[in-house]
Amino acid sequence: MSALYAFGLLILLAFLGTRFLVRKKSLSALNYLFLSGFVYIFLGLYLGHHGLNILSSQVLEALDPLISLGLGWIGFLFGFQLERKYLKRFSKKAVGLSVFKSLFVFLSVFGVMLFFVVRLFAEQPPYLLFGMALAFALLGTVNSPTLLNAAAFVLPARGDYFYLARFLTSVSGFWGIVGLSLLFSFWYFPLIDTPVVIRGALVLSVSTLVPALIGVLFHFLTRAKASEQEILVYVLGLVFFVSGAAFYFNLSPLYVSMIMGIVFSNLTRIHERLYPLLLSTEKPIYIIFLILIGALWDFRLDWSIALLVVVFVLVRIVGYTLPLPLCRLILKYPNPLPPVYGLSFLSFGGIGVAVAVSLKLAYPMELTDVFLSISLLAIIINELLGPKALQRAILRLDSEIK
Amino acid sequence: MVALVFLFLMMLVLKNPSFLPFANTDQSTSIALGFILIFAFLFGKQVERLGLPQITGFILAGILCGPYVLKFLDTEQVADLQLIDGLALSLIALTAGGEMKISRLKGRLKTISSLVVFQTVFMLGGFVIFGLIGRKIFPFFSGDSLVQSLALALLLGTIATATSPATTIAIITETKSKGKHTDLVLSVAVVKDFLVIILFAFFLSLSSLFFFPDQGFDAGFLLEIMRDLGGSMFLGIVVGGGIILYLKYIKQEMTIFILGIAFFTYQISHNIGFHPLLICLVAGFLVENFSPHGDRLIQAIEKSSLPVFVIFFAISGASLNLEALRSSWMLALVCVFLRGLLKFAGTYTGATLVREETVVRKNSWTGFISQAGVSLGLAVLVERAFPGLEGKFFPLVVAVIAINQIIGPVMLQKYLIKTGEAGTKNLNS
Numbered sequence: 153m154s155a156l157y158a159f160g161l162l163i164l165l166a167f168l169g170t171r172f173l174v175r176k177k178s179l180s181a182l183n184y185l186f187l188s189g190f191v192y193i194f195l196g197l198y199l200g201h202h203g204l205n206i207l208s209s210q211v212l213e214a215l216d217p218l219i220s221l222g223l224g225w226i227g228f229l230f231g232f233q234l235e236r237k238y239l240k241r242f243s244k245k246a247v248g249l250s251v252f253k254s255l256f257v258f259l260s261v262f263g264v265m266l267f268f269v270v271r272l273f274a275e276q277p278p279y280l281l282f283g284m285a286l287a288f289a290l291l292g293t294v295n296s297p298t299l300l301n302a303a304a305f306v307l308p309a310r311g312d313y314f315y316l317a318r319f320l321t322s323v324s325g326f327w328g329i330v331g332l333s334l335l336f337s338f339w340y341f342p343l344i345d346t347p348v349v350i351r352g353a354l355v356l357s358v359s360t361l362v363p364a365l366i367g368v369l370f371h372f373l374t375r376a377k378a379s380e381q382e383i384l385v386y387v388l389g390l391v392f393f394v395s396g397a398a399f400y401f402n403l404s405p406l407y408v409s410m411i412m413g414i415v416f417s418n419l420t421r422i423h424e425r426l427y428p429l430l431l432s433t434e435k436p437i438y439i440i441f442l443i444l445i446g447a448l449w450d451f452r453l454d455w456s457i458a459l460l461v462v463v464f465v466l467v468r469i470v471g472y473t474l475p476l477p478l479c480r481l482i483l484k485y486p487n488p489l490p491p492v493y494g495l496s497f498l499s500f501g502g503i504g505v506a507v508a509v510s511l512k513l514a515y516p517m518e519l520t521d522v523f524l525s526i527s528l529l530a531i532i533i534n535e536l537l538g539p540k541a542l543q544r545a546i547l548r549l550d551s552e553i554k
Numbered sequence: 555m556v557a558l559v560f561l562f563l564m565m566l567v568l569k570n571p572s573f574l575p576f577a578n579t580d581q582s583t584s585i586a587l588g589f590i591l592i593f594a595f596l597f598g599k600q601v602e603r604l605g606l607p608q609i610t611g612f613i614l615a616g617i618l619c620g621p622y623v624l625k626f627l628d629t630e631q632v633a634d635l636q637l638i639d640g641l642a643l644s645l646i647a648l649t650a651g652g653e654m655k656i657s658r659l660k661g662r663l664k665t666i667s668s669l670v671v672f673q674t675v676f677m678l679g680g681f682v683i684f685g686l687i688g689r690k691i692f693p694f695f696s697g698d699s700l701v702q703s704l705a706l707a708l709l710l711g712t713i714a715t716a717t718s719p720a721t722t723i724a725i726i727t728e729t730k731s732k733g734k735h736t737d738l739v740l741s742v743a744v745v746k747d748f749l750v751i752i753l754f755a756f757f758l759s760l761s762s763l764f765f766f767p768d769q770g771f772d773a774g775f776l777l778e779i780m781r782d783l784g785g786s787m788f789l790g791i792v793v794g795g796g797i798i799l800y801l802k803y804i805k806q807e808m809t810i811f812i813l814g815i816a817f818f819t820y821q822i823s824h825n826i827g828f829h830p831l832l833i834c835l836v837a838g839f840l841v842e843n844f845s846p847h848g849d850r851l852i853q854a855i856e857k858s859s860l861p862v863f864v865i866f867f868a869i870s871g872a873s874l875n876l877e878a879l880r881s882s883w884m885l886a887l888v889c890v891f892l893r894g895l896l897k898f899a900g901t902y903t904g905a906t907l908v909r910e911e912t913v914v915r916k917n918s919w920t921g922f923i924s925q926a927g928v929s930l931g932l933a934v935l936v937e938r939a940f941p942g943l944e945g946k947f948f949p950l951v952v953a954v955i956a957i958n959q960i961i962g963p964v965m966l967q968k969y970l971i972k973t974g975e976a977g978t979k980n981l982n983s
Contacts, residue, residue: 396584
């Protein structure tokens, strides 16, 4: 009976989705919640052990490969868009801005979150709390262009600020994912008690070289004329394989899939055929991933978690907004970068969820459950704030230029 | 070929025991699934070059990588993949149901029923005679009494009647076949599935009378299986109706919706013993024939049918218990040969009576050889009903299925090529 109920809910969500999506004239928070698929996290939460328990721990275990696929897919797609030709379109100053923006957010989030977690979870070993603060800092640097793409339909004026923001949100995940890989490599690697530099370097090399090799294999497989269905088998199989290998050896699934995506994207010449295929497959995989993450989420909310969510959200906003004029000064950036422009970067997108979840899955412990709860709550709040904040920032700046 | 060898070597390295201290062995299902997906697909392509169907390659790759040969997938991983396998089966069954159009089948009803009836009668009769003769030769049939041997033969014959609709639809899709012979093979396979389940319920109850005479005729099995069958069909109608409404009013997130259906039917069948294959067959049939949007459903599934087939058949291959084949290969071979012979005799007689053309009379039996899930499920029920048969009945059925599942797709492909219907789907549509 509960399966029937769950199924009804799924249909209801799809139905509500159509109703909200049909109206594209405005981009409200609720509208975006459906558009981005984040609403499915709540469905998953309800289907999991907090609700109907249809997605029980046994079912989740059996569906583990789909979580792995979701993470790998996000990483692969992210890497796939990092094509040399695309990146070349942007100036070095824009790339520098991306670095500085991420660095400021990283440092500010790390400092503030470390201050709080050390006080709130004093009973935990300090090295774990240090790792937790690092994880928050990395997560803080991640943005997604999904909101900007969605907003493209509703923004009357799309100028330089819009396109710069799209570039910055597209590449910012790179720094977060690379940082995550460093964390996986040099931090608490299972069965290695202490962080060892040589071992860490070895792990990092393996997590770079092996997926690069598989990226070459992927190119080799699709070089001969392959049908769309065949390409789908290759891409699904290789993403499963690479992401599965990452979980098997406790590497970062996002990083290894991203490397595979980068290598493949820069070798292949079939982008035009691949993009429609990847985009049509993306949404179902992504929605399933979000439902499973919701079910996996051991939802917790006490005053310490609530406090950390608020702090994380606020410090990230501050980290994105206030240092922008300073960035302009350092880089001698030609356009003004007022603090309000930082409001364009609030949305985490799926990549934020992926970063948070990959840490929880790699290090299953009490503290990562807390980390996941804080992260997901903060991500959802940001996704709700994002549409209004973005419209405020971009509309104002681009219409000023026009 | 180079890619195949490369992947194979990579998996050998990853599975090397010296890496085990660094490995998180609890998290090995995804890597196994990724590997089997690519490996089986590439293997299938190599097999295709030999003129065999790709799905034979998928199954062989599954056997090769499975727990009995190279052990890239252990029994635990294969068990972990059962849910994904179940989802794939539901999708395949939806497609199979959707391929059965009343308009195309109308003129063939006589042939379909004749083939179904005669294949069944010949199969049951043949196995009963075999049981009587085989009693002296094979210890398998030497029950405590003659009637017990007969009961065993009857149950074996019922299971042997079944043909796998999943394999049939996979070969039809792979060979892009379309036409009256294709429709005939698929519809006979599907109708037989229904009939086999009903007959099985009856014979199982009857057999309980022979094995446990004190208890009398146990209608319990019959009722239980009839309930499951009726329930499955009813649920199929409900699901089909739901799909029609969804296609009409909502339309969004089709893939998620279809996967939701697959998961829902798997859950239901898992919890209350309904048949996911039947639910989805009925649902697909209903959507295709009673809704103008049926083609959209089938197209949505067919768009991603290749990975579904690869996963389903590779896992099926990996699940085949080769130990069972080793322990009862001789009797299994005899059963496979006998089954083939009876299929030919039944099909020939049935087709001749309704004056079918020569190719149907002489060759269509080759389209009914493959066997899979339903047969396996029924064999489990036999062992459960008669604990005395434990380790005896099931391994034999598994061994027979293993052989039939390897030769069946090849024979069906040859038949579809012979009829000239292979490769015509795109031309027709």
